[in-house]
Amino acid sequence: MEQSSIITIKELIKRFPVGKGEFTALNGINLAFNTGEFAGIVGPSGSGKTTLLNIIGSLDTATEGKAVVMGQSTGDLTTKSAAKLRRMHLGFIFQTYNLLPVYTVYENVEFPLLLLKLSDSERRKAVNDALEWVGLTDKIKSRPAQLSGGECQRVAIARAMVKKPEIVLADEPTANLDAANSHNILKMMLKLNEELKTTFIFATHDDKVIKYLKRKITLEDGKVVKDEFITK
């Protein structure tokens, strides 16, 4: 089946200034992702997974080469357009959940929609749908501090998914979760991937995550050393 490429990475190099010299975190990455992929970037600590995810997410820029996301070259975007790209098309899931502590579950999930200036009723429907996907409809009034780690991460998934973005970037989403919760969450994301055709890209070295991946890209010292599609 013919699929369109949603992310294209070409000859991407990322160097960080370290002291007087430079450290090359990513060294000539070439990758393309198609719509609806469920892919993971795996590799040892320090191999550049987070750096690559940040560049795809337009939170950071490449030193050389290109990352084209949704047809836009992230390196050429102004901070304003980068913010717009994230707002409209990207969802983030973090290892540490990063929920806003003073807001309720409902408000945390609602926040991306406020930025999109959706109407009250549109927001209410979308938030309720998202909380239903992750099975948290009974906790809408709770604050993050009152939730378990697994529940927090489900809120974070709902927050990333509520605007039905084209791409979700998840950096070590299971690192703080036990096995049962990890499986739970991955099943959930897989389901959303299949139902909504959302492209998921993980950065992980967790075997529990790797088991679910449909594509596994292995990074070592800033280079892609293996890129395998897994058919089940």
Next chain:
Amino acid sequence: MIRFLFKGLLRDRSRSLLPILVVTAGVMLTVFAYCYINGILGDMIEFSAKYTSGHVKIMTRAYAENKDQVPNDLALIEVNDLITNLEKDYPTMEFVQRISFGGLLDSPDENGETKKQGIVAGIAVDLISENTKEIERLNLDGALRKGRFPEKSNEVLISDEFAGKLEVGPGDKVTLITSTMYGGMSIQNFTVAGTIEFGVQFMDRSGMIADISGIQNAMDMNDACGELLGFLNSPNYDDIEAMNVETTFNNKYSDPNDEFSPVMNRLKNDSIMSGYFEYMDGAVGILITVFVLAMSIVLWNTGLIGGLRRYGEIGVRLAIGEEKGHIYRSMIFESIFIGIIGSFLGTLIGLGFSYWLQEVGIDIGDMMKNSKMMMPSVFRAHITTPAYYLGFIPGLFSVVLGTMLSGIGIYKRKTAQLFKELET
């Protein structure tokens, strides 16, 4: 979105409570200090107006030139005619005669010999005519300690402290030894009607208030007085109106070539008072500047601490796609809200304290035993209109400035860097 921000602000106490407390405290101090300065200076002006300078004061040119020496030999004459004319020219104003005099006050023993004696500083005012406002103007009602007010022209009030020194009380005779308008010696007996407390150290030490007719009689000053004080209709000194009166009067009555012609000076032209006026304006400016600076620094720091704590939140908001400028503006919006709440509370509390000080006052007489300053020894605050809004200037300015300064960090840091800080 605004509702969303409000919710966060109200729920996150450390984001709202501490800055509000800082603003409240600063604004409270600003408002209070303003009312306090206002009270002191207002008291000085009012005091000066009532006791020595009037809103405007008429003297002869010669007297005016040496007015520090109170040269009653250069007094205004034919005063009754002048007052009649003035009442026609300025129907809303009131003009009163005053004579300041010095001399010795003697308290005799049962044989008529000097028992005690002291230097006296006296003012003669209209105490006994039917419609006199001088008793009220000089606030004598509250100041009476013993006895009663004079009912006859040969009855006087002396300060309670002075009476103690002279060992006299109500009903006792005292003898005033001074000079007449023409330079002769004057010895006149008076009866102490009552004793008063001036509330001014200088006057409490040796003060005496006599009826104007009694002193005119003693000093050979019939139809003459040292100074003619004019009071405008408004309770507080109005410099513009006073200047008007001063100009028209001097054009009509004053002759620069005749040193016995009358001349009018308004209160602000009084050498001491003009300094106070400038001081007042300057003090308010300094006050606001100091509080804006001090509070900005404190709030900048609380903002920085709050900001550090909020890097996580800011990182997430950036990741979700909020623009930096939008975040920055929302923080400033929050700070304006905090500034308004804090300023409002601070103004309220500051006004509360000021009101208390306005009504009750602080007696600092004990702290300045040797002072001769013409200053009330009870300090009171005075609430004027600017006190209601003045505090909002440092209140809003400092919190917004503090937030702007601490928020610059958002711009300086790269998105990725903020993001990294969020991960840790």
